[in-house]
Amino acid sequence: xxxxxxxxxxxxxxxxxxxxxxxxxxxxxxxxxxxxxxxxxxxxxxxxxxxxxxxxxxxxxxxxxxxxxxxxxxxxxxxxxxxxxxxxxxxxxxxxxxxxxxxxxxxxxxxxxxxxxxxxxxxxxxxxxxxxxxxxxxxxxxxxxxxxxxxxxxxxxxxxxxxxxxxxxxxxxxxxxxxxxxxxxxxxxxxxxxxxxxxxxxxxxxxxxxxxxxxxxxxxxxxxxxxxxxxxxxxxxxxxxxxxxxxxxxxxxxxxxxxxxxxxxxxxxxxxxxxxxxxxxxxxxxxxxxxxxxxxxxxxxxxxxxxxxxxxxxxxxxxxxxxxxxxxxxxxxxxxxxxxxxxxxxxxxxxxxxxxxxxxxxxxxxxxxxxxxxxxxxxxxxxxxxxxxxxxxxxxxxxxxxxxxxxxxxxxxxxxxxxxxxxxxxxxxxxxxxxxxxxxxxxxxxxxxxxxxxxxxxxxxxxxxxxxxxxxxxxxxxxxxxxxxxxx
Numbered sequence: 142x143x144x145x146x147x148x149x150x151x152x153x154x155x156x157x158x159x160x161x162x163x164x165x166x167x168x169x170x171x172x173x174x175x176x177x178x179x180x181x182x183x184x185x186x187x188x189x190x191x192x193x194x195x196x197x198x199x200x201x202x203x204x205x206x207x208x209x210x211x212x213x214x215x216x217x218x219x220x221x222x223x224x225x226x227x228x229x230x231x232x233x234x235x236x237x238x239x240x241x242x243x244x245x246x247x248x249x250x251x252x253x254x255x256x257x258x259x260x261x262x263x264x265x266x267x268x269x270x271x272x273x274x275x276x277x278x279x280x281x282x283x284x285x286x287x288x289x290x291x292x293x294x295x296x297x298x299x300x301x302x303x304x305x306x307x308x309x310x311x312x313x314x315x316x317x318x319x320x321x322x323x324x325x326x327x328x329x330x331x332x333x334x335x336x337x338x339x340x341x342x343x344x345x346x347x348x349x350x351x352x353x354x355x356x357x358x359x360x361x362x363x364x365x366x367x368x369x370x371x372x373x374x375x376x377x378x379x380x381x382x383x384x385x386x387x388x389x390x391x392x393x394x395x396x397x398x399x400x401x402x403x404x405x406x407x408x409x410x411x412x413x414x415x416x417x418x419x420x421x422x423x424x425x426x427x428x429x430x431x432x433x434x435x436x437x438x439x440x441x442x443x444x445x446x447x448x449x450x451x452x453x454x455x456x457x458x459x460x461x462x463x464x465x466x467x468x469x470x471x472x473x474x475x476x477x478x479x480x481x482x483x484x485x486x487x488x489x490x491x492x493x494x495x496x497x498x499x500x501x502x503x504x505x506x507x508x509x510x511x512x513x514x515x516x517x518x519x520x521x522x523x524x525x526x527x528x529x530x531x532x533x534x535x536x537x538x539x540x541x542x543x544x545x546x547x548x549x550x551x552x553x554x555x556x557x558x559x560x561x562x563x564x565x566x567x568x569x570x571x572x573x574x575x576x577x578x579x580x581x582x583x584x585x586x587x588x589x590x591x592x593x594x595x596x597x598x599x600x601x602x603x604x605x606x607x608x609x610x611x612x613x614x615x616x617x618x619x620x621x622x623x624x625x626x627x628x629x
Contacts, residue, residue: 142624143177145271145300147260149244149253149280151182154189154221157243158447159394159531160307163361164277166397167620168224170613174621179271181260183252184217184228186239193219193226203266205231205259208322214259229259244280250315250347251322257283258323261292270299273624277305279313282351283323286336289354291324301627303620304355306348308528309369309376310451313347314338320345334384339377349381356627358389359620361529362550366391374526374549390623393553394529395613396538401514403539408511413540415607418600421515421540428516431509434470435497440592442469442585443517443541445510445532448486448503449478453546456523459578460585461489461499467589470498472513476505514539518599519588523573523581527551533570537606542591542599543570544584554609558602559587569606 146168150161164180172178190196196219204211217228231237237252246252261284264270276284285302317327320336330336331345335353338346352358360366366389368374370382382389399405403421404414410427413420429436442464446452457473464471477483486503493499502509514520520536522545529550533543537554545551555570556563571584591599 142273142621142628143269143271144171144179144273144275144624145264146178146180146275146277147257147281147284148180148182148277151180151221151224151226154192154226155182155185155187155243159529160277162397162400162531163307163394165222165224166395166613167617169222169397170395170617171620172224174617176621178224180221180224180226181263182226182228183238183256184230185243187241187243188228193221195219199227200263200266203229203259203263205255205262206324207233207255207258212255216263227263229256229263231255231259249280250313250319250345253280253313254283254319254323254347257281257287260284261287261297264300265292265295265297270297272300272628273303274300275303275305275620275624276351276355278307279311279348279351282313282347282349283319283325284351285354286325286330286350287323290330301624302355303357303359303623303627304351306352306358306360306369306528309348309374309378312338312349312376312378314341314344315347317343317345319347339380346378349378352378352381352385356388357623358385359623360389360391362393362553363391364552365526365528365549368526368549390619392616392619393550394531394534395616396531396534396611398538398612401535401538403515406511406515408508409515411515415604418540418603424512424515425518428472428512429470431512432472432500432502433497434472434500439498440469440518440589441516442471442519442521442589443513444473444475444521445513446475446522447478448475448482451525451527453523453525453576454482454485456576456578456581457521458485458489459581460521460523461493461501463578463582463585464589465499467586468593469519469589471500472517473501474506474509474513476503514541517541518592519544519585521581521585522546522551523576524548524551525576530554534609534611537569537609538611540603540607542588542602542606544581544588545570545572546576546580547572547574554611557584558591558598565601566605566608569602569609
């Protein structure tokens with residue numbers, strides 16, 4: 142099968158968060174299974190060009206309609222971890238992708254609307270059309286709309302569209318200019334059953350357009366697929382999702398085990414696996430030395446997370462206090478999404494600086510994240526909502542026992558040591574339901590007691606997590622089944 146993946150991110154060359162890892166991991170697994178896979182990305186000026194092999198120009202002047210004129214684009218091609226990637230570079234006075242960042246600008250809807258049109262213009266010039274165009278999140282939400290509203294008539298008749306929803310909190314809501322800019326008719330499309338926003342009927346909701354116009358819609362865990370249809374986690378799109386429920390599927394994300402494996406990880410002091418778990422003790426010692434923690438008999442409780450509302454800010458803060466009050470050591474790595482959240486954790490950092498049992502690193506450090514997973518005993522993930530989550534999968538692979546709230550992908554991957562109906566060899570963590578300090582303590586307290594009083598049981602939880610299959614193999618097979626069904 143010939144698959145073109147379109148997204149705003151792909152690790153390691155253009156990464157903001159987990160979306161980049163998913164796009165790379167799934168693409169690589171689809172290739173391993175014999176499919177022809179290519180990717181199309183904007184050519185940001187902040188790309189990691191040093192990680193692109195054999196970068197060369199394949200198209201010098203691709204004219205892309207934009208408002209009442211055409212913008213000339215060049216297209217470069219190179220290999221990213223073995224994936225053939227095309228990079229579209231518009232030569233425009235607006236410097237659409239020369240901003241020193243991937244997204245976060247006020248004109249993001251216009252920037253990515255242009256990119257969506259440019260992708261389809263590029264595919265139209267090629268001798269061979271893909272079987273599937275696989276799009277990700279709102280940034281590429283106009284690709285399905287343009288495919289059927291404009292490009293079917295222009296001759297791009299072969300591809301079918303699958304769109305993956307990674308985070309419904311971001312929907313690409315904008316004025317109707319965003320449609321006119323790429324040749325779409327606002328009068329035709331700004332209707333309740335198409336692209337008009339659920340909260341403001343005069344505004345365009347780009348992600349809604351993707352749901353309406355795609356042949357299939359996936360989200361990144363089965364539980365989250367149910368939640369977005371039946372709870373406020375649909376973020377206002379419940380009516381549209383319900384209308385199109387026949388094409389919505391939940392597929393749990395996989396983990397790129399070439400990047401995340403304690404058996405091969407070059408970022409850690411001592412590699413280890415289920416058969417030599419004592420090797421993890423050296424990484425725990427190394428983490429303590431690096432972060433200035435005292436070497437004593439105590440569990441290290443960790444948080445590796447964006448610090449924002451989705452991740453449960455108040456419970457993240459409560460975790461720090463509760464862990465320290467209960468004889469644990471505490472390590473946090475995270476970057477705040479808002480100023481008030483940053484100040485909240487800066488204050489904790491000021492009070493705990495120099496503590497032999499607590500270290501907060503308020504930023505993001507890829508190497509340190511590997512080292513924390515290698516050295517920690519427990520990781521806490523108290524999310525308000527979590528479409529999938531990779532952190533719990535990474536943690537388990539490194540023998541860290543997760544404490545999570547039963548929501549979305551966390552509910553699909555972490556099974557409680559005491560209350561799950563799973564077989565004993567499948568339980569791998571501690572789970573709570575209520576989004577309250579008492580709820581968190583009910584699970585984290587049990588994890589701490591297991592470490593202190595039942596070390597063999599705790600060790601078995603580690604081993605169960607490490608043996609969990611979190612690879613992309615099975616998720617990729619499910620995607621291929623969907624691709625087969627929509628192109629039939």
